[in-house]
Amino acid sequence: xxxxxxxxxxxxxxxxxxxxxxxxxxxxxxxxxxxxxxxxxxxxxxxxxxxxxxxxxxxxxxxxxxxxxxxxxxxxxxxxxxxxxxxxxxxxxxxxxxxxxxxxxxxxxxxxxxxxxxxxxxxxxxxxxxxxxxxxxxxxxxxxxxxxxxxxxxxxxxxxxxxxxxxxxxxxxxxxxxxxxxxxxxxxxxxxxxxxxxxxxxxxxxxxxxxxxxxxxxxxxxxxxxxxxxxxxxxxxxxxxxxxxxxxxxxxxxxxxxxxxxxxxxxxxxxxxxxxxxxxxxxxxxxxxxxxxxxxxxxxxxxxxxxxxxxxxxxxxxxxxxxxxxxxxxxxxxxxxxxxxxxxxxxxxxxxxxxxxxxxxxxxxxxxxxxxxxxxxxxxxxxxxxxxxxxxxxxxxxxxxxxxxxxxxxxxxx
Ligand code: PMP
Numbered sequence: 001x002x003x004x005x006x007x008x009x010x011x012x013x014x015x016x017x018x019x020x021x022x023x024x025x026x027x028x029x030x031x032x033x034x035x036x037x038x039x040x041x042x043x044x045x046x047x048x049x050x051x052x053x054x055x056x057x058x059x060x061x062x063x064x065x066x067x068x069x070x071x072x073x074x075x076x077x078x079x080x081x082x083x084x085x086x087x088x089x090x091x092x093x094x095x096x097x098x099x100x101x102x103x104x105x106x107x108x109x110x111x112x113x114x115x116x117x118x119x120x121x122x123x124x125x126x127x128x129x130x131x132x133x134x135x136x137x138x139x140x141x142x143x144x145x146x147x148x149x150x151x152x153x154x155x156x157x158x159x160x161x162x163x164x165x166x167x168x169x170x171x172x173x174x175x176x177x178x179x180x181x182x183x184x185x186x187x188x189x190x191x192x193x194x195x196x197x198x199x200x201x202x203x204x205x206x207x208x209x210x211x212x213x214x215x216x217x218x219x220x221x222x223x224x225x226x227x228x229x230x231x232x233x234x235x236x237x238x239x240x241x242x243x244x245x246x247x248x249x250x251x252x253x254x255x256x257x258x259x260x261x262x263x264x265x266x267x268x269x270x271x272x273x274x275x276x277x278x279x280x281x282x283x284x285x286x287x288x289x290x291x292x293x294x295x296x297x298x299x300x301x302x303x304x305x306x307x308x309x310x311x312x313x314x315x316x317x318x319x320x321x322x323x324x325x326x327x328x329x330x331x332x333x334x335x336x337x338x339x340x341x342x343x344x345x346x347x348x349x350x351x352x353x354x355x356x357x358x359x360x361x362x363x364x365x366x367x368x369x370x371x372x373x374x375x376x377x378x379x380x381x382x383x384x385x386x387x388x389x390x391x392x393x394x395x396x397x398x399x400x401x402x403x404x405x406x407x408x409x410x411x412x413x414x
Pocket of ligand 1: 038039100101102103104131133134179181182183208210211231372
């Protein structure tokens, strides 16, 4: 990208697109239109290069090696931790634990903090719109402990009913585990306000940031969440790596997750002394290559500018919403006032999968189905939706193609 493009106020989407090699490919003989970014985003060349450079230049296991390659790999791996700390405004690098992704982050908290602190009769609050990965770990924990899972209801627009949330909060509430942004609806939840409410009851709060961290500025200290989890692959980074942020005191007090190498200070057959944060939660050889390349993805976002990205995506979202509303028989699911990145819709008498297949025939990638949110689909009385989700490289022309393809598909299927 040129220096002028970087400095201009408006995002130069065509310059950005040149950084993503996959956007040059064709699908079914047409240029790819990738609108499945909430599932995973595409990767800029710099991220792909970082992976290749690691394997061709300094592949080595990290932390314990004294040879040059091990030192270089360790420095690169730990540099990602430093940048993640800045990216989400954590107070120390020890609060940044690398995981496989959002799912592992939530499971880590459920099986360490949860096993230690949740007792029979305690309550955990989630919401109707949660992703399965923020439902099932808590269900398992509640079953094991005899605790109770409570669910915040939502409105027909897809917003949390905050009055109902306040009613659910009680001295029995141990944890509120809530998504920041809905992957199926795009709703932005008022997590800061919800955390203030939880605090009054002495409950902890985990925020699932899988869909928010790529669109919004995240300041975990200002938000005052206890845990914040996300995956690198939705942030233009590689798959298989992600982050659990936890407040230092909490992470220090929790039992270990997996056990093995790296998470120990000293092992005898009688007793093991565990390592300091964050290594206490990073047993075994981590995903070194992908975590190193993740830094390059964060550099890409920082260099582009989150504000610029957000503005571009907001413009696309409102343009797409207006155009979709005009399609006869189409209903948008999720009309929250605060919404980003995602549009879900259903079309009268047509199965979302049929729409998905016909769009794919035109090179347009959208997601169809329940989006790992079956209870949410049940709330709306549907089996699934068609979802278009946006990223920095999407264009207005691509939205026009989506609308045109959709109109054609509906004509064929009606
Ligand atoms: N939570 C939300 C809101 C998500 O959108 C996703 C991914 N679709 C996840 C959790 C799970 O993320 P991962 O599969 O990367 O662990």
